[in-house]
Amino acid sequence: MNTNISLSSNKESKERTDIVMWNNGRLAALLMVLFLFWCASFALHAEAGHIQIKCESGVQVFLDGTLKGITSADVGGIILQDVTMGNHSLRFIKPGFTPQETNINLKAGQILVHTVQTFVPRVRIQEEGEEDESTVQAKVGTIIVKSLPVECVVDFPTAGLSGYEKSKAQIIVTDAPIGRHTGRFRGMGKTLAYTIELQSNQIIEVFVNFVKGTVEVVDLFSEGFVLVEAGSFQMGSTGESDEKPVHRVTISRDFYMSKYEVTFAQYDAFCEATGRSKPSDNGWGRGNRPAINMSWYEAIEYCNWLSRKEGLTQVYSGSGNAVRLNLSANGYRLPTEAEWEYAARGGKEGRNYTYAGGNTAGAVGWFYDNSDGKTHSVGRKQANELGLYDMSGNVWEWVWDWKGSYSSSSQTDPVGPSAGSFRVGRGGGWGSGAGGRRVANRSGDPPSNSDGALGFRPVRPIE
Ligand SMILES: [Ca+2]
Numbered sequence: 001m002n003t004n005i006s007l008s009s010n011k012e013s014k015e016r017t018d019i020v021m022w023n024n025g026r027l028a029a030l031l032m033v034l035f036l037f038w039c040a041s042f043a044l045h046a047e048a049g050h051i052q053i054k055c056e057s058g059v060q061v062f063l064d065g066t067l068k069g070i071t072s073a074d075v076g077g078i079i080l081q082d083v084t085m086g087n088h089s090l091r092f093i094k095p096g097f098t099p100q101e102t103n104i105n106l107k108a109g110q111i112l113v114h115t116v117q118t119f120v121p122r123v124r125i126q127e128e129g130e131e132d133e134s135t136v137q138a139k140v141g142t143i144i145v146k147s148l149p150v151e152c153v154v155d156f157p158t159a160g161l162s163g164y165e166k167s168k169a170q171i172i173v174t175d176a177p178i179g180r181h182t183g184r185f186r187g188m189g190k191t192l193a194y195t196i197e198l199q200s201n202q203i204i205e206v207f208v209n210f211v212k213g214t215v216e217v218v219d220l221f222s223e224g225f226v227l228v229e230a231g232s233f234q235m236g237s238t239g240e241s242d243e244k245p246v247h248r249v250t251i252s253r254d255f256y257m258s259k260y261e262v263t264f265a266q267y268d269a270f271c272e273a274t275g276r277s278k279p280s281d282n283g284w285g286r287g288n289r290p291a292i293n294m295s296w297y298e299a300i301e302y303c304n305w306l307s308r309k310e311g312l313t314q315v316y317s318g319s320g321n322a323v324r325l326n327l328s329a330n331g332y333r334l335p336t337e338a339e340w341e342y343a344a345r346g347g348k349e350g351r352n353y354t355y356a357g358g359n360t361a362g363a364v365g366w367f368y369d370n371s372d373g374k375t376h377s378v379g380r381k382q383a384n385e386l387g388l389y390d391m392s393g394n395v396w397e398w399v400w401d402w403k404g405s406y407s408s409s410s411q412t413d414p415v416g417p418s419a420g421s422f423r424v425g426r427g428g429g430w431g432s433g434a435g436g437r438r439v440a441n442r443s444g445d446p447p448s449n450s451d452g453a454l455g456f457r458p459v460r461p462i463e
């Protein structure tokens, strides 16, 4: 019995040994396969590298002509992973700015860091009938696509986007040819389509809401800003005492200025986002009418909010009389008094009109004689030489400066006195008569004041 048991045991033992040996063989084979996979994957990775692009946010990154993504603030740019070693072209596009291009040579296993230079604005004022390379440049526009949810597939074949898998908040297609574009968007199992007519230099934002099944299109260009090119002018007038002496002022930097006074539609969005109560419209209506009844402090809060909303650096800090102005920040702000007057006079295009855009008050603005005692929708009167509306009339406009007296000396980029009691208001309003609406006229209110004839419009530096 014992032997049997022993034999049996031996047999079992031998069988187990066989099993172990068989298992060892299979394990070895498995390890070999894993090793080969590892080698293959190593070989694959050894043929590739990564590209780290340091860049401001909202810039389109193209690798060898293919859109790879949009830079974001949280990674300070974008990282392109597992890019095949060798020569590649990188192209960076930001709306309204000159595109940048570079060629790189990526080595195996390398993490190549490329820092994108500051973008130079691609803006040029084109004369009527002028026909040169700027005309070619102007025959493009920009399409921005936003969606809810963020992930979707975008097809804008005529704008160079086919089956683009969008995973960021927005994609920006610059240099899209003008004309008709039909976009198709796939998300949440739905396909939505929308046709736009893109005009020269236009910026169209397409918001695809898969939850609601709607596509909303906003023309950012018409709500936008105009370029005010740097230059010099004679500030003030020989009229009222506070406008004297006429003195030479140089605005040394180009800047953007809102074409319109801030509307209730815009200001109400600020109130909703920041939980403050909306100012009264005096019973005249909101929407496209200029916002009124906000203090100077609220006007600068609006500018700071707009900066934050767009990921820009806030211009204002501190509060009360200690509000500080940081002119090197890239955010929105009120114009300085000199910037306001320079722009109202038409900047470099200025034709020395009495009112912004002309010598016939009623053609360019809403005043005592034509306003019926209230505000009107912005942009209904003739624009001035720069395309700015309602610089004269409709509502007075808060500017940065404390009210002070002018000096006769030439100045560059003046910001007014360092302290005072009144912040300047400019341009006259719906209740102004002949004197109050001239481009040189100055008014002032305590910064905490607000009334139904006082609003503002922001400016923005060119980065
Ligand atoms: Ca105005």
Ligand SMILES: [Ca+2]
Pocket: 240, 436, 441, 442, 443
């Ligand atoms: Ca005055």
